[in-house]
Amino acid sequence: MSDQSSYFVPASSRLPIWMAFGLMLFVLGAGYTINDLDKPDSNSYWILIAAFAVIFSVFFFWFGEVIKENDKGMYSDQLNRSFVMGMQWFIFSEVMFFFAFFLALGYVRVFAVPWLGGEGEKAIANMLWPEFEATWPVMQTPDQSLFQGPKENMNFPGFANVGHWLPFWNTLCLITSSGTITIAEHGLKKGNRTSFKFWMVMTLILGFTFVYLQGLEYYEAYDHMGLTLGAGIYGTTFFLLTGFHGFHVCMGAIILTIMTIRGFRGAFTKEDHFGLAAGSWYWHFVDVVWILLVLVVYVF
Amino acid sequence: MSAVIDSHSDDHHHGPAKGITRWLYTTNHKDIGTLYLWFSFLMLFLGGAMAMVIRAELFEPGSQIVSPEFYNQMLTNHGLIMVFGAVMPAFVGLANWIIPMQIGAPDMALPRMNNLSFWILPVAFGILISTFFMEGGGPNFGWTFYAPLSTTYAPPTVTFFIFAVHIMGASSIMGSINIITTILNMRAPGMTFMKMPLFTWTWLITAYLLIAVMPVLAGAVTMMLMDIHFGTSFFNAAGGGDPVLFQHIFWFFGHPEVYIMILPAFGIVSHIIETFSRKPIFGYTSMVYAIASIALLSFIVWAHHMFTVGMPIAGELFFMYTTMLIAIPTGVKVFNWLSTMFKGSISFETPMLFSIAFVALFTIGGLSGLMLAIAPADFQYHDTYFVVAHFHYVLVPGAIFGIIAGVYYWLPKWTGNMYDEVLGKTHFWMSFISVNITFFPMHFVGLAGMPRRIPDYALQFADFNMVISIGAFIFGLTQLLFLFVILKSIFAGKQATTKVWEGAKGLEWTVASPAPYHTFETPPEVK
Numbered sequence: 001m002s003d004q005s006s007y008f009v010p011a012s013s014r015l016p017i018w019m020a021f022g023l024m025l026f027v028l029g030a031g032y033t034i035n036d037l038d039k040p041d042s043n044s045y046w047i048l049i050a051a052f053a054v055i056f057s058v059f060f061f062w063f064g065e066v067i068k069e070n071d072k073g074m075y076s077d078q079l080n081r082s083f084v085m086g087m088q089w090f091i092f093s094e095v096m097f098f099f100a101f102f103l104a105l106g107y108v109r110v111f112a113v114p115w116l117g118g119e120g121e122k123a124i125a126n127m128l129w130p131e132f133e134a135t136w137p138v139m140q141t142p143d144q145s146l147f148q149g150p151k152e153n154m155n156f157p158g159f160a161n162v163g164h165w166l167p168f169w170n171t172l173c174l175i176t177s178s179g180t181i182t183i184a185e186h187g188l189k190k191g192n193r194t195s196f197k198f199w200m201v202m203t204l205i206l207g208f209t210f211v212y213l214q215g216l217e218y219y220e221a222y223d224h225m226g227l228t229l230g231a232g233i234y235g236t237t238f239f240l241l242t243g244f245h246g247f248h249v250c251m252g253a254i255i256l257t258i259m260t261i262r263g264f265r266g267a268f269t270k271e272d273h274f275g276l277a278a279g280s281w282y283w284h285f286v287d288v289v290w291i292l293l294v295l296v297v298y299v300f
Numbered sequence: 301m302s303a304v305i306d307s308h309s310d311d312h313h314h315g316p317a318k319g320i321t322r323w324l325y326t327t328n329h330k331d332i333g334t335l336y337l338w339f340s341f342l343m344l345f346l347g348g349a350m351a352m353v354i355r356a357e358l359f360e361p362g363s364q365i366v367s368p369e370f371y372n373q374m375l376t377n378h379g380l381i382m383v384f385g386a387v388m389p390a391f392v393g394l395a396n397w398i399i400p401m402q403i404g405a406p407d408m409a410l411p412r413m414n415n416l417s418f419w420i421l422p423v424a425f426g427i428l429i430s431t432f433f434m435e436g437g438g439p440n441f442g443w444t445f446y447a448p449l450s451t452t453y454a455p456p457t458v459t460f461f462i463f464a465v466h467i468m469g470a471s472s473i474m475g476s477i478n479i480i481t482t483i484l485n486m487r488a489p490g491m492t493f494m495k496m497p498l499f500t501w502t503w504l505i506t507a508y509l510l511i512a513v514m515p516v517l518a519g520a521v522t523m524m525l526m527d528i529h530f531g532t533s534f535f536n537a538a539g540g541g542d543p544v545l546f547q548h549i550f551w552f553f554g555h556p557e558v559y560i561m562i563l564p565a566f567g568i569v570s571h572i573i574e575t576f577s578r579k580p581i582f583g584y585t586s587m588v589y590a591i592a593s594i595a596l597l598s599f600i601v602w603a604h605h606m607f608t609v610g611m612p613i614a615g616e617l618f619f620m621y622t623t624m625l626i627a628i629p630t631g632v633k634v635f636n637w638l639s640t641m642f643k644g645s646i647s648f649e650t651p652m653l654f655s656i657a658f659v660a661l662f663t664i665g666g667l668s669g670l671m672l673a674i675a676p677a678d679f680q681y682h683d684t685y686f687v688v689a690h691f692h693y694v695l696v697p698g699a700i701f702g703i704i705a706g707v708y709y710w711l712p713k714w715t716g717n718m719y720d721e722v723l724g725k726t727h728f729w730m731s732f733i734s735v736n737i738t739f740f741p742m743h744f745v746g747l748a749g750m751p752r753r754i755p756d757y758a759l760q761f762a763d764f765n766m767v768i769s770i771g772a773f774i775f776g777l778t779q780l781l782f783l784f785v786i787l788k789s790i791f792a793g794k795q796a797t798t799k800v801w802e803g804a805k806g807l808e809w810t811v812a813s814p815a816p817y818h819t820f821e822t823p824p825e826v827k
């Protein structure tokens with residue numbers, strides 16, 4: 001093909017400036033919507049909806065252009081390596097985003113809560129609320145009038161009751177889906193498209209089951225367990241860690257859905273399937289985060 | 301071959317497009333570098349104007365010009381704009397211009413994303429500045445936005461501040477992914493890692509730091525957002541959280557961040573000193589290892605910013621010792637620069653003057669940093685003007701002098717014209733003298749106990765503060781001269797040669813001046 005030897009540099013592009021515009025709408029929309037949460041007649045969320053429309057359209061056209069250019073053979077091996085590295089470093093940045101939340105959980109559990117409860121080197125913090133006792137999960141917050149602690153928590157209920165414990169089924173779904181997507185990729189690389197499509201669909205079913213179960217868990221937390229965002233530090237860390245993970249699962253599931261649709265429409269070859277590979281790395285990444293999360297949020 | 305490919309490759313070999321769309325749609329690393337540099341220059345003047353307001357208020361004791369509330373907003377935004385709007389984009393701009401030319405690459409690895417990472421910066425800062433005109437005023441909680449000042453007691457505009465920080469972070473992360481990918485993947489054949497120019501090396505490590513810590517900052521502001529609007533208690537002890545947690549997360553980002561703002565300057569200064577000493581850099585390998593060590597150590601020193609917050613004694617000691625360790629690789633670099641100059645055939649053009657001043661004055665900032673690293677002594681210095689003196693010494697005659705030196709060094713390559721050497725030297729001497737008048741007395745008032753971030757002060761600090769303010773006004777005005785020198789070099793001046801400087805080495809000095817729109821479309825061979 002034409003440009004295999006040299007590195008393809010697009011001449012110019014309207015896409016990025018539109019994305020910048022979409023992000024501007026997003027910031028204004030999200031800012032006004034959140035600031036107006038206590039005003040029911042506010043209509044700032046329309047800016048947010050417009051922002052999403054712009055952002056998703058730009059994504060659609062941007063990826064479309066990249067796929068077209070790739071199909072025309074404009075991308076050299078070197079350029080494909082750039083995509084691979086770009087995706088790897090992007091996942092590294094995501095790892096560090098989760099690191100901040102794991103750091104927060106670790107600090108709270110190892111230092112802040114014991115100190116508030118009168119244990120450890122800075123036990124003097126207990127003078128703020130002398131009644132407060134340090135336990136994890138924190139069921140009684142230091143100031144119950146401001147942050148009503150949860151009635152129940154999500155901790156591992158012991159092996160006898162594991163069948164009724166949603167995180168167990170979630171873990172099963174997600175770990176299995178990491179396996180199924182690997183089988184799908186192997187199928188594609190061997191030229192077995194039926195196997196590829198079948199296992200991609202299986203992956204999606206497992207992924208969306210995870211999202212459904214996570215939603216169910218949140219419903220139970222809010223409805224039966226008194227476990228809310230405002231339920232003190234346990235609810236805070238529980239919802240933010242599982243919530244951001246769940247958000248990433250949704251993103252991953254959307255990416256894989258698109259990849260599956262493209263697969264059904266005949267995209268990807270044995271050698272050339274970077275979009276799928278990138279989606280699959282992302283999926284493995286959310287799986288690894290989940291395993292860590294189960295250990296430190298639910299079990300220990 | 302299809303028509304589409306033809307049209308693409310046609311555009312590709314021609315010059316830039318005409319009009320405003322050239323800048324809006326560009327994917328060219330030189331155009332984007334130029335955009336970054338002008339944007340950061342604009343932000344330098346905006347943040348500088350805020351510094352002038354601060355110094356005008358502090359010219360005399362008592363409340364003079366602005367209300368304490370507005371003073372807080374000036375102080376906060378001066379810091380935010382200088383860090384995220386001036387210094388960081390300036391380095392990214394230099395990286396965009398110079399790295400592809402230094403490593404013999406045709407462009408950045410991901411050109412469209414490169415455009416995006418620039419154009420969301422004006423969005424972020426436009427929104428940040430627009431908060432001044434909203435109800436409640438702009439951010440007023442200091443550039444470190446400690447909770448609960450930035451949560452419980454923040455103005456309602458903090459929501460926009462949070463999202464603006466998210467966008468700045470996205471810009472930095474995308475820019476860094478681009479730079480790191482370019483350096484790892486696009487080097488000319490034969491350019492091994494240990495043949496890479498030092499500016500490229502410093503940026504490789506800086507980009508790694510940025511990708512590692514900007515997401516942590518995003519996490520911190522997200523927690524703030526949740527605490528403010530959604531009832532969580534990350535930073536509220538009443539729910540079992542801890543305001544100190546905010547400081548830990550912030551400084552886990554913040555300390556690598558301060559090295560992000562100095563490492564590329566190390567690279568620039570290394571090039572300039574070897575060029576104008578007409579000697580290869582002394583200890584290239586040790587320079588590389590020193591940069592890498594500084595970067596790694598930057599992850600385990602963060603709590604030295606919070607010695608007085610009430611940490612366990614083991615934490616105080618750990619962070620004190622690790623902080624002092626950083627002096628070793630930094631010392632290696634300073635002595636390598638001195639050894640490079642030793643017995644060199646030195647000439648003192650403007651970039652060299654700024655670089656020598658960088659070495660001397662950055663060392664002063666580094667040594668006051670060592671004083672601050674001593675935990676027991678820090679209880680005296682903490683939150684005084686001594687700290688302000690320290691970090692302005694590493695940022696103004698450090699990072700900013702590094703950037704200015706780089707601009708003078710590469711300006712002939714960009715514009716094709718030599719800058720006016722007399723004006724450049726005038727700019728240097730005015731800056732050098734006024735920067736010391738501004739920041740050196742801050743050490744004294746700080747040690748004597750003048751607290752930072754306060755719009756008024758006790759009478760005994762009056763004389764020094766007047767001196768500081770006069771120095772600051774001179775320094776601020778002097779930078780208008782810098783603008784003039786740059787504009788003059790764009791429109792007029794002696795034609796620059798390809799090599800520009802007698803002692804210059806590296807691939808960027810093998811292309812014409814001004815550098816053609818596309819360089820190294822076929823990679824050069826590096827021996």
